[in-house]
Amino acid sequence: MSVNDNSVNIENRGYHHGDLRAALIAEGLRLLAERTVESISLREIARNVGVSATSVYRHFPDKDALMAALAREGLDRLAQAQYAAADAAGGGKPGFAATGRAYVRFALANPALFRLIFASPLTPCHGQELEAFQFLRQNAAAAGGSTLDDPATETRVLFAWSLVHGLAMLMLDRQIPADDALIDRVVGMEPGC
């Protein structure tokens, strides 16, 4: 986080507007890596970043607003993890499977953030409108040899998403062991892989 003595806002302790917002999000993500959503307060984040609660309210009127921003950031990171995995696997069927494994591994590495992404009503949008969903649709079409507007492609994407989402949730909720080799075995059974 950068401190700039020329800032026009003394109360922000030198944070430029965008810098403070980024610093609050970064601190929220840091806390979320160790704790649950319930245990985090805007007041604590303000204290840790070194600004007043009033300064925080300029960016996030309440905790829900900050959590929505964290969920959005988490969604971006989840998508990036999937893009990177698909790239590394060289696309096609291996890329589709790698995307699925990356999804489950992201959930296990970021439990609170993953839960936050899908906690309604923070994400009232339908997942199918997300950029990452479009990416999956393209991969599913490529892996299954179908076209983008083929209804079978849509079903295949929902199938693959359900599979990895369920596996992630059951592992997070300790219904089945969070075993790395098990992720490979289950995702490897996917008919498109």
Next chain:
Amino acid sequence: MSVNDNSVNIENRGYHHGDLRAALIAEGLRLLAERTVESISLREIARNVGVSATSVYRHFPDKDALMAALAREGLDRLAQAQYAAADAAGGGKPGFAATGRAYVRFALANPALFRLIFASPLTPCHGQELEAFQFLRQNAAAAGGSTLDDPATETRVLFAWSLVHGLAMLMLDRQIPADDALIDRVVGMEPGC
């Protein structure tokens, strides 16, 4: 709920011990059908059933204890819904698919109860030890033509469970439409169906 004037416990307003416990669970399930876990208190349940909070504490020392009992009851009902669906479909592959569809439909019909079943730390046991899981394992073996102790049978069960659990969660979290025909399409893609 039965009222018995010969009860030894006046404070329980005539409830036999087992009757009161059942009445408290029934009232908890009734409230859970309309509300979230967070909004329900032991005090309210006591008031609705017509007994003192002290009487409730004899059965459930705190809210977590009651919620654990509700989760256990929910798990039984979820299992019953799956058994009934498999029976109606005549077992085998159609039975396996019917079990999966019943799982998702139970979640949509009982959102708060379904979430409660899987909310850690209320169910610290691993799902694989559950009776319903053993039932699924038998169905998966029958549907896939494999033996019970074949590792492929275990992977197939985890695959099928992940698929329907993920579909249920994504529909509950409004990431994808809770569309009945969509349940059939996605579950119907399952390789064992």
